[in-house]
Amino acid sequence: MPAEPLARSLGPPDAVLRRLSAYAPLAPDEEALLRQITARPAPVAPRTELVRDGDAAPRPQVLVEGWACRQRLLADGRRQIVVVLLPGDLIGLDRRRRPLPFGSVTTLTAAQVCEAGPLRERAARGGAAGDGTGAGTGEGTGLAAALRQAREMEEIWLVNQVVRLGRQTAYERVAHFLLELRERLSTVDRVQDDRFSFPITQEVLADALGLSVVHMNRTMQQLRRDGLIEQRATAITLRDVPALVSIADYAGAHGA
Amino acid sequence: MPAEPLARSLGPPDAVLRRLSAYAPLAPDEEALLRQITARPAPVAPRTELVRDGDAAPRPQVLVEGWACRQRLLADGRRQIVVVLLPGDLIGLDRRRRPLPFGSVTTLTAAQVCEAGPLRERAARGGAAGDGTGAGTGEGTGLAAALRQAREMEEIWLVNQVVRLGRQTAYERVAHFLLELRERLSTVDRVQDDRFSFPITQEVLADALGLSVVHMNRTMQQLRRDGLIEQRATAITLRDVPALVSIADYAGAHGA
DNA sequence: CGCAGTTTTGATAGCCCTCAAGGGACGTGG
DNA sequence: CCACGTCCCTTGAGGGCTATCAAAACTGCG
Incomplete structure (x- = not known):
């Protein structure tokens, strides 16, 4: 089962570096550390548990390639996917x-994962961090700031x-979710012309939404019939982003 | 409009101190700072906006008394309450x-709020923090650790x-939510014999769930008929916690 | 070429929503 | 003291969104 042929063609595998430097400018040595950490990613099969439920000390990891999720199972087998994790996302860094x-x-697909313990240590030791109270204007720079931003993004998701789950219809939920995926994937250069790899089954999608x-x-089907999306193989195209935004009442995580 | 007669009788108003020292042991001077901050709480009317949407720099505040919520409105008026905030909870401390x-x-009820800017500054300056990598055994102490724990608790909520919203029925949702409230309120001594103040209308509850x-x-009504809960005035009693736990498939935020 | 997983379709049922209206509690004012 | 408004809880009726059950078409693969 090939991981993500399209994804690979849409962007090089330095997703983590892209992601973090989009959150905050990194120092050269921090970038070097990131490159070193992600140099030899470990391949992981689909449906592999990266962190077990209730795990006391989840190892810090970064998802370099492929999709994963945080999920919770109910006693009777119902599953709720809490958040979908994309290339460049962090796992267990808190x-x-x-x-x-x-x-x-x-993991939801075949994936590539790297240990990220040094990343956490490096951030804990501090760096160019802008810890000053700053009254909110300062952005902060460096790895620590990027990790903080990553945490805040996850809270937004x-x-x-x-x-989505509480107040939107199925139609709206899917539109909203696709827009969020587009926005998140675009920060790691995995989106071209509103088209991106979409390697999950409808069962996964259902459990997420x-x-x-x-x-x-x-x-x-309804979204396709309405000309809003188009699916071919494992890729999806958002054919009318403004319409989707309107339907989903989508307000991205923009900075202004 | 009296804020919460029952709440007052169930616990003194130092909810913030109770909450934070339940998360991590505080140093004497940190406790003193907390007492100082919460010395003169400002009364706030129900339905008052403490933080506006998209606010760049929300002021750090602590909720000393009363209930509040984080909520999001859709364009057509639908409202989703994201998380309910209880006495002792922090607002905008990140x-x-x-x-x-x-x-x-x-705010959902009449409330009492305090500015908490000094709290954030004190935590940023560091203290007894156990920042060592510690492999997960160390709990960390001090204000900074307590605030981190508070953040993690909010993520759990x-x-x-x-x-709840994604995979549970209405019946299960309410049971689950009530159990979470019980657990959270008990850390600030607002629960006696599974009974606690419940000052919100069913409309609020509906928007939350x-x-x-x-x-x-x-x-x-169904929960009452089944003998699981009992409501009198603005207080609620969970009459059969084990049954509720079973119904809701509730796994608290315990540390073991 | 059959197998397993995924997508699709049809039929039926049920959870929950919407609309509408009545009742109770509480405070206000005459 | 009672009329009256407001807010909240409650009830009834009808319908729609979504779940469930069942099975067929499709896809990639060994």
Whole structure:
């Protein structure tokens, strides 16, 4: 099962570096550290658990290639995907002091993962960090700032997810989710002309958006019939972003 | 309009201190700072916006008394409450570097709020923090550790909310939510014999749990009829916590 | 060429929403 | 003391969105 032929063609595999330097400018030695960490990514099969539920000390990792997710299972087998993780995303970088029932982290596709312990240590030791109170104007620079930003982005994705699941219809949910994916993937150069790799099954999509597989399928069909999206192989194209934005009431995570 | 007669009888107003020292042991001077900050709380009317949506630099505040929420409004008026904030909870303590579309923070009841700028500064300056890599065993102490823990707890509440909204029925959602409230309120000594103040309307509850007011009402009735909860005035009693836990598939945020 | 996983389709049912209206609690004012 | 408004809770009826069950078409693959 090839990981993501399209993704590879759409961008080189330095997703983590792209992601973090989009969040905050990095010092040369920090970039070097990142390159070193991601030099030899470990291939991981689909449906592999990267972090077990309740794990006391999840190892810091970075997702270099492929998609994954944080998910939680209910006792009767129902699954809720809490957040989808994309190339360049971080896993377990927050130092936790207690084993928290966060759910597990699992790959959705074939993926490539790197250990990121040194990244956390480097950030903890501090650097160009702008820790000053700064009243909010300062952005902060350096690895620590980038990691903070990464954490805040993840919180935004969670809030988005709550709004989708709580107050939007299936149609709106899918539109909103696709727009979020587009925005996130574009920061790692995986989007061209509103087209990007889309390597997950409708079952996964359903578990992410709180729907049944059958209804997920019908909703996708509706979006296609309405000319809003187009799927070929494992890639998807958003054919009318403004319309999608309007439907989903989408307000991105822009900085202004 | 009296804020919360029951709450007052169930616990003294030093909710913030209780909350934070439950997260991590504080140094004497940190406790003193907390007492100083919360010495003169400002009364706030219900439905008051404490943080506006997209606010670049939300002022750090602590909720000393009353309930509030983070919420997001859709263009057509639909409202989703992202997370409910209880006495002792923190608001805007994370230093943000960009204006993020987080939604607004609004009081749900009459409340008492304190500015907490000094708290953030004190934590940033560092203290007894256990920043060592520690492999996960160390808990960390001091204000900074407590604030980190507070942030992680909020993330757990978000994940809980996602699971509720995505994969649970109305009945399960309410059970799950009530158990979470019980657990959170108990850390600030606002729970006695599974009974606690419950000062929000069913409309608020509906917006928190992604339901209509009518269905919210019917679900509460069902829970009462099943002998699981009991409401009198503005207080609620969980009459069968094990049953509720089973129904909701509730796994608290315990440390083991 | 059959197998397993995925997508698709049809039919039926159910959870939950919307609309509408009545009742209760509380405070205000006459 | 009672009329009256407001807010909240409650109830009824009808319908729509979405789930479930079942099975067929499709795809990639060994």
